[in-house]
Amino acid sequence: MKRTQIRQQINKVKKDRQLRVQFLKFIALGVMNTAVSLIVIYVLMKIGLNYRLSNFIGYIAGLINSFIFNKVWVFKTKKNLIKEGLTFIIVFALCYGVQYLMLLLMVERYDINKYVSQFLSMGIYTFLNFILNRIFTFKNRNE
Secondary structure (H helix, E strand, O other): OOHHHHHHHHHHHHHOHHHHHHHHHHHHHHHHHHHHHHHHHHHHHHOOOOHHHHHHHHHHHHHHHHHHHHHHHHOOOOOOHHHHHHHHHHHHHHHHHHHHHHHHHHHHHOOOOHHHHHHHHHHHHHHHHHHHHHHHHOOOOOO
């Protein structure tokens, strides 16, 4: 991935109204994914499943929900489901890794409050995830 591609996408987001709407849908979907994950986690824990397994299954449910709604509602693509799915997982892992490293740096190296660091690193994750999914996973050939 080239830095110029990322800069181009950032500038596009700033200038393009349709792209801003797409980004707002992405944010709204993130709220929905969080709700889905938490509901699954809490229901599984309530029925007696271990909290770690409940957490894992909840995050998988959120990830599946995220992929489906990003595909049909946010980015509206009709490409190969398997290729997009695999790319989506790779982008998720990369963005999560960046988010986690930023979190560690803020808390461990710069002694920033861990709650503030969670919020800031989540913002980094969200924006990077949007840009990379737009460039790689749900690339619209008509743009």
